[in-house]
Amino acid sequence: MTTTILVVEDDVAIRDMLCFSLKQMGYTCIAAGDGEQGLDCLKIQQPDLILLDWMLPGIDGIEFIRRLRANEFLANIPVIMLTAKGESEDLVKGLSVGADDYVNKPFSPPELGARIKAVLRRCNPTESDGKQTIECDKLVLDTKSHRVTVDGERIDLGPTEFRLLHFFMKNTDRAYSRGQLLDYVWGDTVYIEERTVDVHIRRLRKALEPSGYDNFVQTVRGVGYRFSAEM
Amino acid sequence: MTTTILVVEDDVAIRDMLCFSLKQMGYTCIAAGDGEQGLDCLKIQQPDLILLDWMLPGIDGIEFIRRLRANEFLANIPVIMLTAKGESEDLVKGLSVGADDYVNKPFSPPELGARIKAVLRRCNPTESDGKQTIECDKLVLDTKSHRVTVDGERIDLGPTEFRLLHFFMKNTDRAYSRGQLLDYVWGDTVYIEERTVDVHIRRLRKALEPSGYDNFVQTVRGVGYRFSAEM
DNA sequence: ACTAAATGTTACAGTTTTATAACAGTCAAT
DNA sequence: ATTGACTGTTATAAAACTGTAACATTTAGT
Numbered sequence: 001m002t003t004t005i006l007v008v009e010d011d012v013a014i015r016d017m018l019c020f021s022l023k024q025m026g027y028t029c030i031a032a033g034d035g036e037q038g039l040d041c042l043k044i045q046q047p048d049l050i051l052l053d054w055m056l057p058g059i060d061g062i063e064f065i066r067r068l069r070a071n072e073f074l075a076n077i078p079v080i081m082l083t084a085k086g087e088s089e090d091l092v093k094g095l096s097v098g099a100d101d102y103v104n105k106p107f108s109p110p111e112l113g114a115r116i117k118a119v120l121r122r123c124n125p126t127e128s129d130g131k132q133t134i135e136c137d138k139l140v141l142d143t144k145s146h147r148v149t150v151d152g153e154r155i156d157l158g159p160t161e162f163r164l165l166h167f168f169m170k171n172t173d174r175a176y177s178r179g180q181l182l183d184y185v186w187g188d189t190v191y192i193e194e195r196t197v198d199v200h201i202r203r204l205r206k207a208l209e210p211s212g213y214d215n216f217v218q219t220v221r222g223v224g225y226r227f228s229a230e231m
Numbered sequence: 232m233t234t235t236i237l238v239v240e241d242d243v244a245i246r247d248m249l250c251f252s253l254k255q256m257g258y259t260c261i262a263a264g265d266g267e268q269g270l271d272c273l274k275i276q277q278p279d280l281i282l283l284d285w286m287l288p289g290i291d292g293i294e295f296i297r298r299l300r301a302n303e304f305l306a307n308i309p310v311i312m313l314t315a316k317g318e319s320e321d322l323v324k325g326l327s328v329g330a331d332d333y334v335n336k337p338f339s340p341p342e343l344g345a346r347i348k349a350v351l352r353r354c355n356p357t358e359s360d361g362k363q364t365i366e367c368d369k370l371v372l373d374t375k376s377h378r379v380t381v382d383g384e385r386i387d388l389g390p391t392e393f394r395l396l397h398f399f400m401k402n403t404d405r406a407y408s409r410g411q412l413l414d415y416v417w418g419d420t421v422y423i424e425e426r427t428v429d430v431h432i433r434r435l436r437k438a439l440e441p442s443g444y445d446n447f448v449q450t451v452r453g454v455g456y457r458f459s460a461e462m
Numbered sequence: 463a464c465t466a467a468a469t470g471t472t473a474c475a476g477t478t479t480t481a482t483a484a485c486a487g488t489c490a491a492t
Numbered sequence: 493a494t495t496g497a498c499t500g501t502t503a504t505a506a507a508a509c510t511g512t513a514a515c516a517t518t519t520a521g522t
Contacts, residue, residue, distance in 0.1 A: 101297070114422060117414060145459065146406040146451045154462070158509055159453030159479095196511050198469065205470095221468070221519070389498055427500050429480065434498095450480070452508070463522100470517065481506070492495075 003120065004028040006047040008038035008064065009082065010056055014105075018051065021109040027116075035059025039067060042074055049120060050079045052099070065099060078119045082107075134169045137229055139213050141169050150211040160185070161204045168217070168227030177224040201225055233375075234351065235259040237278040239269035239295065240313065241287055245336075249282065249343075256344050266290025270298060273305055274390060276377065280351060281310045283330070296330060302418050309350045365400045368460050370444050372400050381442040391416070392435045399448070399458030408455040432456055 005027045009015040012033075019029040030047060032038035035056050041047075050068075054061040061081060069075050081102040101119050103112055134141045141148050148155040148165065157165065167185050176184070178194040186192060201217060208214040218226045236258045240246040243264075250260040261278060263269035266287050272278075281299075285292040292312060300306050312333040332350050334343055365372045371380050377393060379386040388396065398416050407415070409425040417423055432448060439445040449457045 108422075111422070114414075117410070142404075144406065145404045145457060146454055160510075162453075192510095193512065195469090195513085199471085199511075201469095202471065219469070391499070423499095424501065426480090426502080430482085430500075432480095433482065452479070465522085466520095468517100468519075470515105472513105472515080474512090474514105476510085476512105478509070479507085481504100483502105483504085485502080486500095488499080489497090490495100491497105492493100 002026075002028045003049070004030065004045070004047040005116070006030045006032065006038060006041055006050045008032045008035065008050065008056065009053040010034055011053070014053075018112075021112065024109075025113050025116075035061075035064045038064065042068070042071075046074065047077065049116060050077055051082060051116075052079050053082045055084065061099075080115060080119055134166070136169055136172065136216065136227075137213070139169075139208075139211070139216070141166060150213060153211065155207055155211060157207050158203070160200055161207060164200055164204055165227075171227070173226065173228045173230070175220040175223050175226040181224065197225075233257075233259045234280070235261065235276070235278040236347070237261045237263065237269060237272055237281045239263045239266065239281065239287065240284040241265055242284070245284075252343065256347075258347075266292075266295045269295060273299070273302075274394070277305065277374070278308065280347060281308055282313060283310050284313045286315065292330075298418075311346060311350055365397070367400050367403065367447065367458075368444070370400070370439075370442070370447070372397060381444065384442065386438055386442060388438050389434070391431055392438060395431055395435055396458075402458070404457070404459045404461070406451040406454050406457040412455065428456075 003026075005022055007015055007018050007022070007029060009018060009031075010033055015031050015033070019031055022029045030041050030045065032041050035058050038050075038052075039059070052061055052064060056064070059067075065079060068077065068079070078100040081099045082105055083102055084105050101115055103115055132142065132144050134143070138150050139148070140150070143166070146162065148157055148162070163185050164181070167181070178197040181197050182188075182190075182192055182194065205214040205217050208217070215231065216227055216229060218228060218231075220226050234257075236253055238246055238249050238253070238260060240249060240262075241264055246262050246264070250262055253260045261272050261276065263272050266289055269281075269283075270290070283292055283295060287295070290298075296310060299308065299310070309331040312330045313336055314333055315336050332346055334346055363373060363375050365374070369381050373379070374397070379388055379393070379396065394416050395412070398412070409428040412428050413421075413423055413425065436445040436448050439448065446462060447458055447460060449459060449462075451457050
């Protein structure tokens with residue numbers, strides 16, 4: 001799950017610096033040079049957060065937020081204002097118009113990062129797309145506590161086996177090739193031998209063995225693997 | 232049940248006067264000379280209400296409240312602003328930022344007392360006793376007295392370990408990343424190495440060791456830590 | 463039954479993650 | 493100034509995890 005941030009800032013140097021820092025922090029970044037451009041970007045793609053310079057040519061910060069909040073699809077996107085020092089007047093205006101937080105220029109990347117994290121957290125209190133536990137017969141995977149249990153009996157899994165089981169339990173009764181599993185469970189950026197999947201399947205089976213659920217992990221010869229309650 | 236009030240006011244005379252009046256009214260009083268000091272106080276002890284002068288050297292009222300609201304433990308503490316006459320501008324700002332009420336200087340102690348009572352009533356509708364202690368098996372954490380005991384046996388914790396345990400006991404059976412713990416326990420405005428969390432986890436475990444509750448603090452490899460009665 | 467391909471299993475070396483201890487700076491109380 | 497408690501950082505040790513390759517077994521087709 002990548003988090004996308006829209007940066008609206010007219011100063012090229014600052015904009016580039018921002019995008020660079022944000023990417024380093026693992027965010028995906030869209031950049032706009034003025035309010036008009038920024039609003040255009042929003043028509044195409046909805047970011048998870050907006051970094052908004054307050055002093056903009058054309059549409060200024062206040063106006064930008066107004067228009068943003070006026071659109072029901074965009075109204076909930078949190079906004080962090082970037083203000084120069086001494087603009088505390090505007091600051092209050094901004095917060096009252098609907099900005100969620102602000103950062104004074106100049107700021108350090110860590111500080112900005114902290115603010116971004118805080119705002120995202122505040123705005124996504126539900127987190128983790130709802131479902132807290134996934135069940136399959138008596139097998140229970142709890143995403144919050146990061147635990148797998150059968151009848152309350154705990155099953156120990158390494159990080160990779162946990163992700164693998166998690167994926168399987170979210171997508172039961174369906175066969176996946178080793179390549180697909182690598183993409184979905186490991187991520188598509190790494191290059192790993194396909195046979196490695198076999199090894200982790202083995203480890204998962206072994207961990208599930210005492211509970212008898214190891215046969216839920218099924219081999220589909222010539223294709224890959226499948227997780228299913230039915231034999 | 233004593234009610235504690237934090238006074239943040241830079242003018243010594245007014246501050247002392249306030250503390251004196253408050254004590255007369257039966258409140259316990261903590262005093263801070265500026266915003267920085269005030270925030271430090273909050274790390275150690277959570278008051279039931281904050282009296283906040285609006286004109287402060289360093290961190291001003293807006294910033295103070297902003298930081299306050301950013302911390303989940305402190306977010307609900309009501310704030311009464313102390314404003315000089317003619318600062319009606321700031322008044323609006325303050326209320327929009329999240330102050331709960333205001334009192335114009337100069338004010339009379341009875342007036343202030345009335346406001347305090349009103350705000351406390353408004354903000355603690357459930358109250359009367361509220362949860363003062365959190366328990367986990369025989370482990371008892373008293374939020375007011377800032378004490379942790381097992382079977383009446385006292386356990387000594389440093390401030391950070393106390394907050395960490397406090398957070399854990401409020402959120403058991405759930406894995407948190409080091410980053411999340413930093414956000415929730417340390418606050419999202421500081422930038423601290425993630426490894427530092429490990430060290431404090433270690434200190435917490437060590438402190439709990441003699442009681443045998445150290446294994447409640449569990450490592451979730453690849454993720455972070457979890458506090459749970461179940462192994 | 464024989465063969466080739468696919469999968470199961472195991473051991474291991476390298477890497478990553480976590481635990482622990484030691485250190486230095488801060489702050490308040492004395 | 494000095495002490496002592498506390499905090500954050502860092503270095504090193506220990507533990508856990510990972511990917512690979514080598515070998516074993518099963519499977520399907522002949």
